[in-house]
Amino acid sequence: MADLRITADWMAASSGDPEIAATAAQLKISIDEVSLTRNQDIWAKTVRDNVFVSAYPLAMWLASSWWRLNHEPLPHQQPGHDWRMAHELGAANHGYVWPRVIFIPDGESVHVWAGTSMTAEQSVQYLQGLDSPRAVPCGGFRQSVQHFVQSVIARLDARELAGGDLAQLWALLQEDLANPEAVRRRKLEAELGFDPEECPDDMLDAALQWEQRVGGTALSELAPAMSSAGQSPDLTNLGQLAQADGVIGTPEATPGSIEHLDDGAPWERAVHDARALRRKMGNVSEAMPNGYLHQLLGLSSTALGNWTAPAVRSPVAVAVPTSGRQWKFVPRKRNPVGQRFELARFLGEHLRPPGTDQRWLVSTDLSTSRQKYQRAFAAEFLCPLDALLAFLDGDFSSYAIEDAAAYFEVSDQVVTNLLLNNGVIHHHWAQQLPYLMAA
Numbered sequence: 001m002a003d004l005r006i007t008a009d010w011m012a013a014s015s016g017d018p019e020i021a022a023t024a025a026q027l028k029i030s031i032d033e034v035s036l037t038r039n040q041d042i043w044a045k046t047v048r049d050n051v052f053v054s055a056y057p058l059a060m061w062l063a064s065s066w067w068r069l070n071h072e073p074l075p076h077q078q079p080g081h082d083w084r085m086a087h088e089l090g091a092a093n094h095g096y097v098w099p100r101v102i103f104i105p106d107g108e109s110v111h112v113w114a115g116t117s118m119t120a121e122q123s124v125q126y127l128q129g130l131d132s133p134r135a136v137p138c139g140g141f142r143q144s145v146q147h148f149v150q151s152v153i154a155r156l157d158a159r160e161l162a163g164g165d166l167a168q169l170w171a172l173l174q175e176d177l178a179n180p181e182a183v184r185r186r187k188l189e190a191e192l193g194f195d196p197e198e199c200p201d202d203m204l205d206a207a208l209q210w211e212q213r214v215g216g217t218a219l220s221e222l223a224p225a226m227s228s229a230g231q232s233p234d235l236t237n238l239g240q241l242a243q244a245d246g247v248i249g250t251p252e253a254t255p256g257s258i259e260h261l262d263d264g265a266p267w268e269r270a271v272h273d274a275r276a277l278r279r280k281m282g283n284v285s286e287a288m289p290n291g292y293l294h295q296l297l298g299l300s301s302t303a304l305g306n307w308t309a310p311a312v313r314s315p316v317a318v319a320v321p322t323s324g325r326q327w328k329f330v331p332r333k334r335n336p337v338g339q340r341f342e343l344a345r346f347l348g349e350h351l352r353p354p355g356t357d358q359r360w361l362v363s364t365d366l367s368t369s370r371q372k373y374q375r376a377f378a379a380e381f382l383c384p385l386d387a388l389l390a391f392l393d394g395d396f397s398s399y400a401i402e403d404a405a406a407y408f409e410v411s412d413q414v415v416t417n418l419l420l421n422n423g424v425i426h427h428h429w430a431q432q433l434p435y436l437m438a439a
Contacts, residue, residue, distance in 0.1 A: 001109070001135055001136065001137050001140070001243075002031050002032050002112065002134035002135060002136050003031070003032055003136070003140065003144075003267055004029075004030075004031055004110075004140065004141055004144040005028070005029070005030045005144060006027070006028075006029050006144055006145070006147075006420065007027070007028050008023070008025035008026070008027050008028075008055045008056075008148070008151060008152070008155075009025055009026040009028075009050070009251060010023070010025050010050065010155060010417065011024045011025055011026060012229070013054070014044065016054065018067065018161055019054075019056045019156060019161060019164055019165075019166070020054040020057070020094070020154060021054070021056040021216075021247055022056075022057055022156055022159040022161055023056040023059075023152055023155050024052050024053075024054050024055075025052075025053065025054070025055045025157065026050040026051070026052055026053070027050055027051055027052075027053050027055055027058070028047075028049055028051075028097065029089075029101065030048040030049075031112055031114070031134045031136070032043075032134070033131065033184075033382045034114075034128060034130060035049040035050075035128060036086075036099050036101055036112075036114045036128065036129070036130075037049060037050055037126070038126065038127050038128040039051050039099075039124050039126050039127060039213075040124070040125045040127055041123065041124055042122075042123050042124070042125065047127070051097075051099075051124060053096045053098070054094065054096070055148075055151075055152045055155070056094075056152060056156075057092045057093060057094035057096065058089070058092045058098075058148075059149045059153075059166055060092070060165070060169070061089075061091055061092040061093075061153040061337075062082065062145050062148070062149055062167055062170060062275055063149055063166065063170050063173060064093075064167045064195070065085075065086045065087070066145070066173055067189065067190040067195075067196060068086040068087065068190045068193075068195065069086065069103050069105065069110065070089065070105055070110070070138060070142065070187075070190070071072075071105060071143075071187045071190040071191055071220075072086065072087070072140070072190045072191060072193060072325060073104065073106060073107070073224050073366050073367060073368050074078065074087075074104045074366070074367055074434060074435075075224075075227070075228035075366075076225075076228050076315075076364075076366055076367075077228065077364035078115045078435055078436065079186040079435060082193070083193065086103055086152075086195070086350070087103050087104060087354060088100075088101070088102050089101040089102070089103070097117075097122050097123065097124040098192070098259065099114065099117060100114060100115045100116070100117040100126065100129070100433070100437070101114045101271070102114070102143075102433065102434065104133070104367075104434065105138065105141075106266075106367060106368045106369045106372065107140075107220065107368045107369040107370065108137070108138060108266065108369040109135035109136055109137055109138060109369070110135075110136045110137075110138060110141040111133040111134070111135050111434065112133060112134045112135075112136060113133045113239055113433050114128075114129045114130045114432065115129040115130075115131065115432035115433045115437075116128065116432070117131045118151040118301060119321075129432045131185050131432065132434060133434070135265070136423045149166070149170055149276050150170075151168060152166065153167050153170060161296065176196075184208075184216075185204065185208070187220075188204065188207055188208065188211070188219070189204065191219075191220055191223040191224045191227070192204075192207065192224070192226075192227050192233050193224070193227040193233065194225050203233065203235065207219065207223060207235060210222075210235060210238050213242075213359070214238070214252045214359050214360040215357040215358045215359035215360060216357040217357055217358040217370075218318075218358060218359060218360040218361070218362045220368075221316075221362040221364055221366070221368060221370060221371070222238065222316060222318075222360075222362055222364075223367070224366055225315045225316045225362075225363060225364040225366055226238075226315060226316075226369075228315065228365075228366065230271070237314065237315075240321075241314065241316070241318050241330055242320060242332050244310065244343060245307070245330075245383060246307075246320070246328035246329050246330040246331075247299055247300070247304055247307050247328070247329045247331075248299075248301050248303075248322065248326055248327070248328055248329075249294075249298035249299035249300075249326070249327055249329055250298035250324075250325050250326050251296065251297050251298045251325070251327065251347075251350055252295060252297075252298055252326070253277065253296045253297075253347065253350065253351055254350075254351070254439070255350075255351055255353050255354060257277065257280060257350060258274070258277050258349065258351065259276060259278060260273060260352075260353060261273070266369045266370075266372040266373040266376065266423070267372060267373070267376035269373060270348060270372075270374070270375075270376035270377035270380065271372045271376055271377075271380045271385075273348065273351060273352075273377060274348070274376075274377045274380035274381040274384075275380065275384070276380075277296075277351065277381065278381065278384065282319035282388075284384070284388060284395065285384050285387035285390070286387070287370045287407060287408050287409065288382050288408075288409075289382065290340060290409070291384075293340065293343055293344060293347065294343070294348055297327075297329070297346065297347055297350070298327075298345060299329065299343070304339075307331075309331065309332060309333070309334045310332075313366060314332045315365070316332070316362055316363065316364045317329075317330060317331050317332040317333070317342055317346075317362075317363040317364075318330050318360050318362055318363070319346055319349075319361035320360055321348070321359060327350075327361070329343070329346060331343065333362075336409075337409060337410060337411055338411070340382070340409055340410070341378050341379075341382065341410060342378075342382050344377070344378035344382050345363045345375065345377065345378045346361055346363060346374075347377070347378075347381070348373060348374050348377030348378060348381070349361045349362075349363065349370070349374050351377075352370075352373070372420050378414075379410070379414050379417065379418055380418075382408055382414070383404075383408040383410050383414060383415060383418060385418055385422055387408075388408070388415065388419075389420060389424070391403075391404050391407060391408075393406055396419065396424065396425050398412075400402065401415050401416060
């Protein structure tokens with residue numbers, strides 16, 4: 001896990017609004033040993049690890065975006081302006097040139113993406129990005145932000161500018177954080193894509209009612225998925241899912257069937273659990289027949305074969321508890337390979353030790369920690385890495401990947417992602433940012 005640090009060395013400034021001038025500073029933002037503010041000042045002809053700005057706009061942006069920075073994941077399509085204003089550091093604005101940094105939470109960590117910014121007409125050019133995102137634990141991220149904002153407030157106090165907008169905003173945030181019911185509402189507003197108190201009352205009330213039915217863990221996956229599916233979240237989809245026809249199963253596998261890994265990244269825990277289940281089944285490396293997968297979920301292969309996905313595409317697939325140990329599985333994938341992978345994701349989610357408020361199981365296209373776990377579990381369970389490498393025998397051509405995908409009954413993309421994520425093959429281009437941004 002990475003360490004985020006935001007520090008300000010205060011400087012004198014003679015122009016600007018009082019709060020802006022009072023908080024002029026040499027600002028440094030770093031992830032472990034990498035300075036994200038390393039820049040070339042075109043006018044001064046210098047290269048430094050910190051940049052001369054006012055800390056006040058950044059502190060205001062961090063405080064006002066707190067809930068979304070901590071709880072709103074990346075949409076599965078190109079994010080809109082509103083999302084970007086809450087997650088891209090450049091939204092601090094106020095006429096300064098900020099580094100190209102994006103903060104994306106996944107429920108366990110806040111992933112920091114950073115790219116260089118060397119636009120010719122800018123007076124400051126940022127020279128250093130990250131080749132891949134760094135994961136900062138949510139607690140560490142909050143502590144770093146809190147330390148920085150409080151240092152800015154202390155600086156304003158020292159310059160006899162106490163009690164301004166930043167101090168008031170920060171005090172309101174602390175009141176909310178001390179109130180469990182307020183935390184619940186603010187978190188849900190952020191997951192639905194809204195700033196504090198901007199979510200329509202009827203939508204928030206409906207979401208809170210659904211939370212009682214599906215569980216807080218499930219709603220934290222459903223809400224952002226519904227928000228990503230269109231311009232405005234449509235919670236009526238939850239009612240349609242609850243009433244939808246599905247396939248009834250009584251899973252044989254339970255969370256207690258295997259020993260779980262308590263620590264590590266989501267994908268590490270997922271790979272551990274998938275391998276543990278395969279060992280328990282006595283099949284460490286062979287292809288996994290559909291019949292075994294269906295049996296583990298207590299599903300009838302015939303019933304699955306006769307089931308038809310709804311005509312309208314859903315942004316989520318769910319499993320809804322019915323009675324006793326039975327579940328109603330409502331997949332969304334139509335093609336056999338995609339549905340097989342989706343069922344393996346449900347198996348992984350079902351095997352996770354349940355939370356105190358978990359009711360529905362939810363599978364989406366988002367990159368929350370739970371969805372990362374599901375995808376990694378399904379990939380390793382259906383297509384074990386060691387068995388895949390043995391099958392490929394050093395041939396990583398597109399033809400060999402197609403053959404491996406057919407043998408393990410997964411998509412070409414699953415095979416490619418396994419090879420990429422484990423460093424067997426590499427991208428031919430540097431992916432510094434998670435989505436397309438203007439130069």
